[in-house]
Amino acid sequence: MENKFYLIFFFIFGSCIGSFLNVYRFRYPESISIIYPRSFCPKCKRKIPWFFNIPIISWFFLMGKCNFCKSNISFQYPFVEFLTAILITLNIFAISNLSTNYFVNLMGLTFFSSLLIAASLIDLDNLVIPNNLLLFGSISGLIFNLVSRKIYFKENFPTVLYKYLFMSFIFLILFEIFNFIISMIIKKEAFGFGDSKYLFMISTWLGIKGALFTFILSIYIGGIISILLIILRIIPRKGRIPFGPYLSISAYTIGMIGSDNFLMFFKDFYNTGLFIF
Numbered sequence: 001m002e003n004k005f006y007l008i009f010f011f012i013f014g015s016c017i018g019s020f021l022n023v024y025r026f027r028y029p030e031s032i033s034i035i036y037p038r039s040f041c042p043k044c045k046r047k048i049p050w051f052f053n054i055p056i057i058s059w060f061f062l063m064g065k066c067n068f069c070k071s072n073i074s075f076q077y078p079f080v081e082f083l084t085a086i087l088i089t090l091n092i093f094a095i096s097n098l099s100t101n102y103f104v105n106l107m108g109l110t111f112f113s114s115l116l117i118a119a120s121l122i123d124l125d126n127l128v129i130p131n132n133l134l135l136f137g138s139i140s141g142l143i144f145n146l147v148s149r150k151i152y153f154k155e156n157f158p159t160v161l162y163k164y165l166f167m168s169f170i171f172l173i174l175f176e177i178f179n180f181i182i183s184m185i186i187k188k189e190a191f192g193f194g195d196s197k198y199l200f201m202i203s204t205w206l207g208i209k210g211a212l213f214t215f216i217l218s219i220y221i222g223g224i225i226s227i228l229l230i231i232l233r234i235i236p237r238k239g240r241i242p243f244g245p246y247l248s249i250s251a252y253t254i255g256m257i258g259s260d261n262f263l264m265f266f267k268d269f270y271n272t273g274l275f276i277f
């Protein structure tokens with residue numbers, strides 16, 4: 001299934017999604033619509049013609065400057081486009097089964113990955129994941145599973161709603177209880193309510209098992225990255241490291257390899273005794 005054409009197609013497609021996510025990211029704090037007006041230079045407000053708005057390439061072609069007013073364009077634009085393109089291209093190699101149909105699985109993962117990147121970007125910038133995005137992500141997760149599990153796994157709607165909606169609520173409640181206990185012990189808020197809601201959204205896509213494994217993996221990833229940040233003396237802005245991006249990296253990984261495979265790897269990892277904790 002994985003040939004060169006797919007790689008190129010999904011890389012270009014992913015870079016376009018990345019370009020859209022840039023628009024969402026930079027317009028979110030100013031509450032500007034993501035559809036209208038068309039892309040404009042934040043400095044001189046001139047509209048950017050399409051040939052200067054090609055993902056990744058245009059930034060290098062313009063050497064990081066606006067064609068009209070020559071003000072600098074952040075390197076973050078092409079970087080986000082490139083990163084999105086890579087992550088979406090990698091979905092081609094996913095071994096998970098959101099659906100038994102290869103293309104439906106790939107479509108689901110592409111959508112899910114885009115949501116995760118969007119949430120991370122907004123969380124990194126604003127230390128908040130917008131409710132609109134979480135609601136949109138949760139509804140799309142439910143719709144995806146209702147369709148995919150009905151057609152490809154022959155599950156009826158009540159079963160899917162039970163597994164992906166009801167159980168997600170259960171997960172949210174259990175996680176909040178867990179959060180409350182941990183917060184009591186360490187005497188400060190362990191996880192924000194935003195993180196709980198984000199895990200709820202992840203659960204509507206990956207199920208309660210997927211959300212649980214996402215959380216477990218995020219503790220490891222968060223730990224490793226935090227240590228690196230301390231060693232490299234990169235102090236997080238506003239003195240707080242947002243947890244959303246760690247959840248995103250983990251959810252992306254679980255989405256790619258699937259909960260059952262993750263459990264298998266996780267067990268192997270401990271059984272080999274490579275890591276002693």
Ligand SMILES: [Zn+2]
Binds near residue numbers: 042043068069
């Ligand atoms: Zn300009």
